[in-house]
Amino acid sequence: MLYSKEVISIHNTEKEVFLYLKKTRNHSYRITANKISMTLPSVYKNPETIDKHKNELLEKIKTLLVAQPKWVNTEHILDFPRLTIVNDEYALIRKEEGIYKVELLVNQKKIYLPFLLTDNDKSRLSKLIIQAYHKKIDARVRYINAITTAKTITHVTIKNNQSTWGLCSSRGEITLSLHTLFAPLWVIDYIIVHELCHLEHHDHSPRFWSLVERFYPKYKLAKKFLKERGMELAY
Numbered sequence: 001m002l003y004s005k006e007v008i009s010i011h012n013t014e015k016e017v018f019l020y021l022k023k024t025r026n027h028s029y030r031i032t033a034n035k036i037s038m039t040l041p042s043v044y045k046n047p048e049t050i051d052k053h054k055n056e057l058l059e060k061i062k063t064l065l066v067a068q069p070k071w072v073n074t075e076h077i078l079d080f081p082r083l084t085i086v087n088d089e090y091a092l093i094r095k096e097e098g099i100y101k102v103e104l105l106v107n108q109k110k111i112y113l114p115f116l117l118t119d120n121d122k123s124r125l126s127k128l129i130i131q132a133y134h135k136k137i138d139a140r141v142r143y144i145n146a147i148t149t150a151k152t153i154t155h156v157t158i159k160n161n162q163s164t165w166g167l168c169s170s171r172g173e174i175t176l177s178l179h180t181l182f183a184p185l186w187v188i189d190y191i192i193v194h195e196l197c198h199l200e201h202h203d204h205s206p207r208f209w210s211l212v213e214r215f216y217p218k219y220k221l222a223k224k225f226l227k228e229r230g231m232e233l234a235y
C-alpha cells in the first residue's frame, strides 16, 4: 500500500520518494533514475513510528546519494565516451551541431549523438537499442530459463521502463527494462533469474529468495550493485 509520496532534491535533481507499507519484516529501499521507493513493514500502524523509520531510511539514502560524485547523475550517462550495452562497448561520438539524427551502428560499435540531446533523441536512441538487442536478450532469457526453472516463456519484451528492472506475468511473459541492458552481464543475468523465479513464486517470500539463491548463489552481490549503482543505468 502506498503510504506517502514526497519530492526531495539531491545535486539539484528532484527525486520522487514513495513510501510503501507491505507485509514484510524488512526496511528496504530502491533507487532508480528519478524515483526512490521505500518499504516498511505494514505492522507499523502508529504514524509517529512510521515517520521515525521513514526518516531513518531517508537519511541513509540521502547520505548514499550525496556521497556519489556529481557525474554519477543519470542525466549524464551519455556524456561519457563509452556506453556498454549487454557487454558490447560502444563509442559515443557527438555530432556537429545542426545534424540532429541519433544513430546506432551495431557492427562498428558506434553511437552518434547530437551535442544537445532532446527527449526525442533519447526516445529514438531507446528505440534503436531495443530493436538491436531484442533478439540477444530474448535468447539469453530462454537460455537461462532452460538451465534453471525450465518454464514456458511466451514473450520476452524490452521496455523503456524506469520504475522496475524486470516484470514477469503469470502467462510466461518476461519484460526487462531498457536500463538493465547498461548493467554488466552478471547483473542482467540476475535480473533474468529473478524474473524467471517469479514464474514459480509470485512474491518475494523466503521461498522465492531461496530459489533465486539456488540458481544464482551470489545474487546478493547483484542486488547490491543495483541498489548502489542502479541510478547510473539510465539517461
Ligand SMILES: [Zn+2]
Pocket: 194, 198, 203, 204
Ligand atoms: Zn521481484
